[in-house]
Structures are given as C-alpha cells and as structure tokens.
Amino acid sequence: MEPGQRKEMILEKAKKLFAAQGYYQTQISDIIREAGVARGTIYQYFKNKEDVFISLLEKYYGKWEKDAYLAGDLDLATISPREYLFHRIRRTLSFFADDQDVCRIYLRMGLGLPGELEAIIRRFEKKIEDIIVNDLRLGVRNGHIPEDLDVTLTANLMGGALLRIAYLYFATDENADLDLDLLARKISAILGPGIFLPSAK
Amino acid sequence: MEPGQRKEMILEKAKKLFAAQGYYQTQISDIIREAGVARGTIYQYFKNKEDVFISLLEKYYGKWEKDAYLAGDLDLATISPREYLFHRIRRTLSFFADDQDVCRIYLRMGLGLPGELEAIIRRFEKKIEDIIVNDLRLGVRNGHIPEDLDVTLTANLMGGALLRIAYLYFATDENADLDLDLLARKISAILGPGIFLPSAK
Amino acid sequence: MEPGQRKEMILEKAKKLFAAQGYYQTQISDIIREAGVARGTIYQYFKNKEDVFISLLEKYYGKWEKDAYLAGDLDLATISPREYLFHRIRRTLSFFADDQDVCRIYLRMGLGLPGELEAIIRRFEKKIEDIIVNDLRLGVRNGHIPEDLDVTLTANLMGGALLRIAYLYFATDENADLDLDLLARKISAILGPGIFLPSAK
Amino acid sequence: MEPGQRKEMILEKAKKLFAAQGYYQTQISDIIREAGVARGTIYQYFKNKEDVFISLLEKYYGKWEKDAYLAGDLDLATISPREYLFHRIRRTLSFFADDQDVCRIYLRMGLGLPGELEAIIRRFEKKIEDIIVNDLRLGVRNGHIPEDLDVTLTANLMGGALLRIAYLYFATDENADLDLDLLARKISAILGPGIFLPSAK
DNA sequence: GATGAATGAGCATTCATTCAT
DNA sequence: AATGAATGAATGCTCATTCAT
Numbered sequence: 061m062e063p064g065q066r067k068e069m070i071l072e073k074a075k076k077l078f079a080a081q082g083y084y085q086t087q088i089s090d091i092i093r094e095a096g097v098a099r100g101t102i103y104q105y106f107k108n109k110e111d112v113f114i115s116l117l118e119k120y121y122g123k124w125e126k127d128a129y130l131a132g133d134l135d136l137a138t139i140s141p142r143e144y145l146f147h148r149i150r151r152t153l154s155f156f157a158d159d160q161d162v163c164r165i166y167l168r169m170g171l172g173l174p175g176e177l178e179a180i181i182r183r184f185e186k187k188i189e190d191i192i193v194n195d196l197r198l199g200v201r202n203g204h205i206p207e208d209l210d211v212t213l214t215a216n217l218m219g220g221a222l223l224r225i226a227y228l229y230f231a232t233d234e235n236a237d238l239d240l241d242l243l244a245r246k247i248s249a250i251l252g253p254g255i256f257l258p259s260a261k
Numbered sequence: 262m263e264p265g266q267r268k269e270m271i272l273e274k275a276k277k278l279f280a281a282q283g284y285y286q287t288q289i290s291d292i293i294r295e296a297g298v299a300r301g302t303i304y305q306y307f308k309n310k311e312d313v314f315i316s317l318l319e320k321y322y323g324k325w326e327k328d329a330y331l332a333g334d335l336d337l338a339t340i341s342p343r344e345y346l347f348h349r350i351r352r353t354l355s356f357f358a359d360d361q362d363v364c365r366i367y368l369r370m371g372l373g374l375p376g377e378l379e380a381i382i383r384r385f386e387k388k389i390e391d392i393i394v395n396d397l398r399l400g401v402r403n404g405h406i407p408e409d410l411d412v413t414l415t416a417n418l419m420g421g422a423l424l425r426i427a428y429l430y431f432a433t434d435e436n437a438d439l440d441l442d443l444l445a446r447k448i449s450a451i452l453g454p455g456i457f458l459p460s461a462k
Numbered sequence: 463m464e465p466g467q468r469k470e471m472i473l474e475k476a477k478k479l480f481a482a483q484g485y486y487q488t489q490i491s492d493i494i495r496e497a498g499v500a501r502g503t504i505y506q507y508f509k510n511k512e513d514v515f516i517s518l519l520e521k522y523y524g525k526w527e528k529d530a531y532l533a534g535d536l537d538l539a540t541i542s543p544r545e546y547l548f549h550r551i552r553r554t555l556s557f558f559a560d561d562q563d564v565c566r567i568y569l570r571m572g573l574g575l576p577g578e579l580e581a582i583i584r585r586f587e588k589k590i591e592d593i594i595v596n597d598l599r600l601g602v603r604n605g606h607i608p609e610d611l612d613v614t615l616t617a618n619l620m621g622g623a624l625l626r627i628a629y630l631y632f633a634t635d636e637n638a639d640l641d642l643d644l645l646a647r648k649i650s651a652i653l654g655p656g657i658f659l660p661s662a663k
Numbered sequence: 664m665e666p667g668q669r670k671e672m673i674l675e676k677a678k679k680l681f682a683a684q685g686y687y688q689t690q691i692s693d694i695i696r697e698a699g700v701a702r703g704t705i706y707q708y709f710k711n712k713e714d715v716f717i718s719l720l721e722k723y724y725g726k727w728e729k730d731a732y733l734a735g736d737l738d739l740a741t742i743s744p745r746e747y748l749f750h751r752i753r754r755t756l757s758f759f760a761d762d763q764d765v766c767r768i769y770l771r772m773g774l775g776l777p778g779e780l781e782a783i784i785r786r787f788e789k790k791i792e793d794i795i796v797n798d799l800r801l802g803v804r805n806g807h808i809p810e811d812l813d814v815t816l817t818a819n820l821m822g823g824a825l826l827r828i829a830y831l832y833f834a835t836d837e838n839a840d841l842d843l844d845l846l847a848r849k850i851s852a853i854l855g856p857g858i859f860l861p862s863a864k
Numbered sequence: 865g866a867t868g869a870a871t872g873a874g875c876a877t878t879c880a881t882t883c884a885t
Numbered sequence: 886a887a888t889g890a891a892t893g894a895a896t897g898c899t900c901a902t903t904c905a906t
Contacts, residue, residue: 084285117385121385121388125388142449142453142457142461144396145449145452145453145456145457146445146446146449147445148396149423149445149448149449149452150441150442150445152423152427153423153426153427153431153441153444153445154441156427156431157427157430157431157439157441160431163427163428163431184318184322187322187326195345195349209451210447213426213444213447213448213451214451216425216426216429217422217425217426217448217451217452218422219425220421220422220423220424220425220426220428221417221418221419221421221422221425222350222353222354222421223421223425224417224418224420224421224422224424224425225354225414225417225418225421226353226354226357226358226364227364227421228417229358230354230357230358230361230364238358240351240354240355240358241351243354243414244347244348244350244351244354245347246411246414247350247354247414247418248343248346248347248350249455250410250414250415250418250452250455250456251346251350251418251451251455252343252346252455253454253455254450254451254452254453254454254455255346255451256343256346260343
C-alpha cells in the first residue's frame with residue numbers, strides 16, 4: 061500500500077465509526093480492527109485520537125468549501141438572486157446527502173451520547189416538531205397559510221433556525237443585554253413572509 | 262435540608278457542569294465535589310450518571326413545554342397570525358435566554374467533546390457564517406436585499422434551518438430517494454420572501 | 463412484636479438468603495427488605511453482617527447438637543452397635559433433610575461464589591461422580607460387587623469421604639510427612655468391606 | 664518472558680492467593696502485586712476476575728483427570744479389586760497432597776469467608792469430629808470395633824461421606840419424598856462392615 | 865427502640881498511549 | 886514502518902456501617 065493511502069484508509073474507517081457511534085464511544089480498538097492495522101500504526105499517522113477526529117473534520121470541511129459551496133459557476137450576472145439562493149441551498153443539501161457519515165458527524169449527532177440518551181433527545185425533538193406542525197396546520201385551516209406548504213419541512217426549518225439563533229446568542233456569556241423583543245421581531249420578519257399568505261395580517 | 266431539595270440541588274450542580282464541560286467530561290467526582298455530598302449520596306437519588314442527565318433533560322423539557330411554549334394565553338381570535346408567530350418565537354427565545362446552561366445542554370454543545378475539538382468546530386461554523394454573510398452583503402449591494410437586514414442573524418438563521426433539514430432528511434437511512442431539487446425549491450420558497458426585496462426576481 | 467421475636471425473624475430471613483445466594487452475595491439490603499425492617503434496625507440486634515451469619519451458625523449448630531445428634535435415647539444396652547450406627551446416621555440425615563437452608567449453609571454451598579462459578583464446580587463434581595460410578599459398575603459386572611449396591615450413593619459416599627480426608631490432612635501445613643500409602647491402606651480397609659463381596663480378593 | 668509463560672505465572676500467583684484468602688477476599692490488586700504486572704496486563708489474558716478463577720479450576724481439573732485419576736496402568740487383569748480400590752484412593756490422595764493450594768480451592772475452603780468465620784466453622788467441624796470419635800472409642804471399649812482402627816480418620820471419613828450425601832440429596836429441591844430409613848440403611852450397610860468387628864451384631 | 869439518609873473506603877474494569885522488537 | 890504486549894491513571898459504582906431524628 062502506498063504511503064498516504066494507509067492514512068486515508070484509516071481515516072475512512074474512523075469516519076464510519078465516529079458517525080455511527082460518536083467520538084467517545086468509538087475506541088481506538090474499534091478503528092484498528094476495522095482498518096486492519098496494528099495498534100501502534102495509528103500513532104504513526106496521527107498524534108492521538110483527537111487528531112484523528114480533527115483530521116476528519118478538516119478534510120471534509122475543505123471538501124465542502126471547495127466542491128460544494130464555493131464552486132464558482134454561479135454568476136449573478138446570469139441568474140436571478142432567487143435562483144442563486146436556490147442553487148446555494150441545492151448544493152449544500154447535495155453535500156450532506158452525498159455522505160451520510162459526514163452529515164452525522166457535522167450535525168453533531170454522532171458526537172457522542174450513550175444510545176439511550178440519544179433516543180430520549182430525539183423523542184423531545186419530535187415533540188417540538190409536532191407542536192410547530194400543529195400550529196402550522198391551524199394556520200392552514202384558518203386560511204392564513206397556503207394549503208400546499210410542506211408543514212413538516214417548515215416546522216424543522218423553523219426549529220433549526222431558532223435553535224441556531226439561541227445557540228448563537230445565548231449559549232455564550234456575551235450578548236447578555238440583548239433586546240429579545242427586537243430579536244424576535246427580526247426573526248418573524250424573515251420567516252413570516254415565506255410562510256403566511258399575503259392576505260394574513 | 263428538606264427532602265427533595267437535595268436531589269434538586271445535585272441536579273442544579275450537575276446542570277452547570279454538564280453545560281460547561283459536556284456529558285463525558287463531567288465526572289461523578291466533579292458533581293459530588295460541587296454539590297458537597299458524598300460519593301454514595303448521588304446514587305441514592307439517581308440510578309447512575311446517565312440517569313442524572315436524563316433527569317435534567319426531562320425536567321427542563323417539561324419546563325419548556327409548560328412555561329414557555331404552551332402557555333395558553335395566545336388567542337388567535339384577538340391577535341393576528343403574524344403576532345402569534347412573533348410571540349411564539351419570543352417565548353422560545355426567552356426560555357433559552359433565561360437559562361444559559363439549559364440552552365447549552367439542549368443545543369448539544371455541552372454534549373461532549375474535549376475543549377480543543379469544540380473550538381475547532383466553532384471555527385468551522387464561523388467560516389460558514391462568514392460565507393453566507395458575504396453572500397447577503399452582496400445582495401444588499403446589488404439592491405436585492407434590504408439594507409436594514411441583520412445579515413449575521415439571517416446567516417445563522419439560514420444555516421440553522423439548513424443543518425436541521427440535512428439532519429432530518431439525510432442522517433438516517435430513510436428518505437434515500439429524495440428529490441433534492443424539489444426540496445431546495447421548497448426551502449428557498451420559504452426563506453426567500455423574508456430576505457429578498459419584492460423587486461428582486 | 464415481642465423483643466427477641468424480631469431478632470429471630472431477621473435471622474430466619476437471613477438464613478433463607480444466605481442459603482440461596484451465599485454470604486457475599488447476600489446484601490444487608492436484601493435482608494432488611496425481606497425482613498421488612500429499617501436499615502438501622504439490624505444493627506440493633508447484630509454487630510455487623512458477619513455477626514448475623516455467626517449467629518445463624520451457632521443457632522443451628524446448637525439445634526443439631528441438642529435435637530439431632532445427642533438426643534439421649536440411644537442405649538447401647540438395648541440396641542446393637544450396628545443399629546446404633548444406623549440411628550446416628552438416620553438422625554443426621556433427618557436434621558439436614560428437615561431444613562434445606564441450613565443444609566445448604568453448612569455444606570458450604572451457599573458460601574458464596576457467583577452463580578456461574580458454582581455451576582462449573584458442580585459440573586466437575588458430577589464428572590468425578592461419573593468416574594467412580596463407572597468403576598463400581600465394572601466391579602458389579604466382574605462379580606466383585608453385589609448387584610444391588612446403590613452405585614450413585616456409594617460413589618458420592620466415597621467421594622465425600624475422600625475429599626474430607628484430603629481437606630483434613632493436606633489443606634493445612636501440618637501433616638507434611640504423611641505416609642500416603644498407609645493412609646490409603648487404612649481408607650480402603652474401611653470402605654472396601656462394605657462395597658466388595660466377601661469373595662472378592 | 665516467553666508468551667504463554669506470563670499467563671501461567673499470573674495464574675500461579677492467583678492460585679496462591681485464592682487458596683489462602685478465598686475468591687472474594689482476593690483482590691485484583693493482590694494478584695497484580697504478587698505477579699508484578701500492571702493492572703491492565705491481567706485483562707489482556709483474562710476476561711475478568713471470574714475468568715481467572717475459572718481458568719484455575721479448569722487447569723487443575725484437567726490435570727487431575729489426566730495425571731491422577733485416569734492414568735491408565737491399573738489393570739484389573741493383574742491386580743485384585745481391592746488393590747484397584749487402594750490405588751485409586753492412593754492416587755487421589757497424592758493429587759491433593761501434591762498441591763496444597765489446589766487442595767484448598769477444590770475443597771471449597773478458600774472459597775471465601777472472612778477469616779473469623781472460617782475459624783468458627785472449623786471449630787464446629789472439630790466438635791462434630793469429636794462426637795464421632797467418642798462414639799468410635801466407645802465401640803472399641805465395648806469390643807465391637809477393632810482396637811487398631813484409626814478413629815480420627817474414620818470419624819472424618821464418615822463425616823465427609825455423610826455431608827456429601829446430605830448435599831447430594833437434600834440441598835436441592837429434588838428428592839423431596841426420599842425414604843430416609845432406606846437411605847440410612849444403605850449407608851450403614853456400606854460403612855458398617857469396614858468399622859465393626861465381624862463379631863459385632 | 866426504630867428509622868433511613870448519608871457516608872466514603874474500596875473495587876473491578878477501561879482504554880488511550882508507549883516502546884522494545 | 887509496523888507491531889502488539891504492557892502500562893497505569895482514571896472512573897463509575899457498591900455496600901456495610903453510622904448517626905441524627
């Protein structure tokens with residue numbers, strides 16, 4: 061096996077395992093078993109377990125930047141802004157759809173809770189989704205929301221957006237004196253138009 | 262100390278630690294040190310470490326459901342749908358803003374990577390944010406996007422929404438034969454109207 | 463509940479548990495659950511776990527001595543020596559047959575190995591029994607041993623006898639310079655006559 | 664150190680400790696200290712503590728079967744049945760005499776009670792021995808038992824035989840409706856002839 | 865006497881990492 | 886470069902015992 065290939069191979073096996081079981085629950089033993097190399101070999105290519113994980117992140121982040129998002133053939137001179145948005149979204153989706161393992165790792169699913177905990181969290185998330193879906197359906201029945209809106213998709217889109225905002229603004233010590241009202245106004249101003257019918261006040 | 266209070270106190274200390282260090286990096290030893298109880302005491306109230314974490318999740322999920330999201334005074338008879346959306350968002354933000362620790366735990370930040378890894382992931386996420394922000398600024402300069410749009414907020418909102426969708430549709434084995442074009446269309450139809458000026462095509 | 467009765471009751475519950483699970487695998491928690499008393503109560507009657515076990519041994523040893531073995535109505539003036547032997551044996555059997563739990567405790571079965579280990583030891587003992595049984599059957603076929611001899615009983619009787627002798631003479635440091643030939647001669651002289659037909663040389 | 668030897672060495676040290684202190688009172692820490700290996704090393708050769716013990720049992724059971732009991736040079740064509748019995752007994756004694764530790768482990772002495780408990784049990788067993796010895800001496804004085812009978816040996820042989828029978832027939836749930844009279848008759852028929860003088864009725 | 869919450873010494877086991885071959 | 890036996894710090898958990906009420 062050529063040098064370089066061996067490192068690559070270990071990385072691929074590690075990716076599968078990290079994606080499936082998370083960082084903490086993936087043992088070096090698992091990786092060497094899957095890769096079919098000796099225990100010491102892994103330390104020839106990587107400083108330690110953390111380095112294996114970081115190498116993975118960097119590899120696929122680079123891939124995303126190069127292949128997916130920044131691919132330079134989107135020209136605002138030839139396509140409309142809305143088409144541009146569409147293509148950006150389309151490519152990002154493709155990137156994740158292409159590699160389920162990378163997807164799992166980046167989306168922090170595989171980062172590592174014992175199986176049961178993971179299941180509990182999913183149950184909670186499902187419940188949140190249900191609540192929003194119900195709201196949306198109510199809006200449809202009341203004639204404020206178009207009938208053909210994909211409510212499940214929308215619910216998750218809204219949920220994901222909000223959680224990200226919460227993470228960004230509240231999970232750190234900064235932004236302590238934030239104007240929540242203003243923030244909520246801004247968010248609804250962005251999400252509202254795409255959800256409600258123009259007729260809805 | 263009254264019965265019940267002790268369990269509550271341990272839970273609060275554990276919350277702080279899980280939020281700050283993650284599940285795996287929080288040791289039982291840390292919890293008992295912070296709580297000032299003996300090693301065995303924690304096992305009087307919780308089956309094991311996992312049970313402490315689950316108890317936390319359940320406690321705060323319940324709190325969210327009761328206090329924040331489902332609080333029953335939002336009446337569509339008296340407020341408009343757009344106001345309703347605003348209040349829902351407002352309350353969810355309040356819930357997370359109220360308790361930074363819960364926020365961190367729920368947003369899966371504290372779930373557990375060694376400090377350095379966590380930092381690397383944040384760097385990546387910042388880069389993604391920058392890319393989207395740049396796109397948005399371009400749109401502003403080109404007159405397709407209103408000047409007063411909060412581009413950082415919008416970038417994260419879009420990013421969060423997309424990642425959640427990716428997680429939902431791609432991280433599991435189901436949905437294998439998804440129509441990505443259609444999906445991307447739907448998403449841009451929801452996000453577009455709130456971002457672009459009506460004049461943008 | 464009268465004083466004294468409570469101690470007795472705890473002792474009986476402990477007996478059941480020690481017999482079923484062994485000393486080490488029986489927890490104080492098990493005993494108080496079965497006895498329906500508080501954790502502290504047991505320490506009002508017994509110094510510690512060891513004391514519970516010792517109390518049991520002493521109680522049932524005394525019982526054996528008084529009721530079973532030494533019961534004074536065996537009079538060599540009225541019965542033959544062989545009848546005397548028979549009655550002694552009969553009474554000892556009754557004692558053990560009467561109380562399976564005491565039986566298990568005294569016979570050191572319940573003294574304490576994790577279930578699987580116990581099973582392995584039994585398998586070994588069965589194999590030993592089989593080997594001796596085969597020998598005896600060979601003797602029957604060769605006409606040296608009476609046809610109506612209970613070979614399983616005899617095998618265990620011989621095995622038990624030998625193991626006890628081994629325990630007595632070899633498991634301690636004394637008796638280092640034992641004449642094994644002489645010892646084996648003596649043992650066969652005692653066991654032989656009851657097993658072989660007079661015609662066997 | 665050659666491969667295989669290390670496992671063997673650990674096993675030998677463990678044998679000493681199990682024999683001296685019993686299963687429960689022997690800690691992994693003791694074994695590694697005695698063996699002079701690191702804590703993790705023991706888990707390279709054995710699944711867990713139980714596996715160490717099982718390995719010991721299997722090793723020495725195999726040894727007994729091969730070297731001691733089943734050694735094939737006993738030919739009933741050339742030796743008498745009584746000689747055959749003698750040699751079987753002789754070899755079994757040798758096996759146990761050879762290795763005091765194995766002896767202790769197999770005879771369940773080392774299986775595990777805290778030191779003081781063990782001593783108490785021995786005291787009881789001694790008392791039982793004394794009672795039987797006294798009976799035998801009485802028989803000698805009365806002229807029913809030969810003067811040169813080794814009464815201590817005989818007492819233990821009888822005791823061992825009886826306890827084994829009790830264990831076999833009473834310690835389990837089967838054999839509930841046993842005819843104790845018949846059983847006692849059979850046992851005395853086997854033990855009697857080797858103990859009593861023919862003149863004793 | 866009775867209670868049971870609190871204790872903490874003690875234990876088996878894991879697993880990333882090293883290093884002599 | 887590759888190997889894998891050896892390492893030992895670290896960790897979650899148990900359970901007999903205590904003691905304030």
